Amino acid sequence: MLNKNKRDMQDISTRVWNNYYKSQQPGDSSGNEYPCEGLVRFISNLRKNRNKFDYFNDAGIEAKIRSNFKGKALEIGFGNLTNLRMVKKKGFNCSGLEVSENSVKRSKQFIKNKKIKNIRTKLWKPSKIPYKNDTFDLVYGMQCIYYNLDFEFFLEEVNRVLKKNGNFIFSFFSDRHDYTTKYSEVVDRKKNLIRWSGKHPNKRIRYAILYQPKSKSHLRSLFKKFRKVKISTYEHDDIPVFQSWWYISGIK
Numbered sequence: 001m002l003n004k005n006k007r008d009m010q011d012i013s014t015r016v017w018n019n020y021y022k023s024q025q026p027g028d029s030s031g032n033e034y035p036c037e038g039l040v041r042f043i044s045n046l047r048k049n050r051n052k053f054d055y056f057n058d059a060g061i062e063a064k065i066r067s068n069f070k071g072k073a074l075e076i077g078f079g080n081l082t083n084l085r086m087v088k089k090k091g092f093n094c095s096g097l098e099v100s101e102n103s104v105k106r107s108k109q110f111i112k113n114k115k116i117k118n119i120r121t122k123l124w125k126p127s128k129i130p131y132k133n134d135t136f137d138l139v140y141g142m143q144c145i146y147y148n149l150d151f152e153f154f155l156e157e158v159n160r161v162l163k164k165n166g167n168f169i170f171s172f173f174s175d176r177h178d179y180t181t182k183y184s185e186v187v188d189r190k191k192n193l194i195r196w197s198g199k200h201p202n203k204r205i206r207y208a209i210l211y212q213p214k215s216k217s218h219l220r221s222l223f224k225k226f227r228k229v230k231i232s233t234y235e236h237d238d239i240p241v242f243q244s245w246w247y248i249s250g251i252k
């Protein structure tokens, strides 16, 4: 659990993000219009075999393996509802947690206005996950879960709420991302805490504090309790900052 110092730091990040959503154009659906590409690829490939020959061996079942999912999914740090709507469309019964009051308010408005079923959202104070053991078939969090500063406790919580054989996917900044190489400063080296510096190009997220794994192998070691863990790197330079992500997935 968080000590006082870490709790204060956690609150700083929560405040930064709540102010971020408050600064957005009013309405129930501002923010990203489309789901996170890494998540789209992951869900689309969920029923594909990892063996390279079997991967392409889906003649006659192409549509079937990409939809008709059953079970419960949890998105942590959903931001707005684009990811959850995509996951719901695949067939999952969805829940979402957010630390930002403003974002939760917008999501509830959107769900009500569009009469959406099978998506529930909740305000969340990290890091205890407010669900019973073995609840979810899928737990994911894109571009966000490193804001849980007591990261090892957070992962225990993910493990607890996932069902056996349940899937997870999370993303992290790699050690090549411009954000980490150019616009971060160390807060506590031993605890792997950094923050976005006063030069961060996205002014609205400056000084948010996050947990940054030292390396890809450090990231892997954090997930040692899980099975079939895979880390893939996704990089692109089509926007003014170089993006480099580690996507980590696996099962309980």
Ligand SMILES: C[S@@+](CC[C@H](N)C(=O)[O-])C[C@H]1O[C@@H](n2cnc3c(N)ncnc32)[C@H](O)[C@@H]1O
Binding pocket: 013, 014, 017, 018, 032, 036, 076, 077, 078, 079, 080, 083, 098, 099, 100, 103, 126, 141, 142, 143, 144, 145, 146, 147, 148, 149
């Ligand atoms: C870059 S946005 C990503 C939003 C969404 N996951 C997506 O893929 O579009 C970062 C999100 O992290 C959320 N966040 C802040 N603190 C968090 C925490 N401790 N755990 C999970 N998410 C957190 C923010 O409120 C914000 O919605």
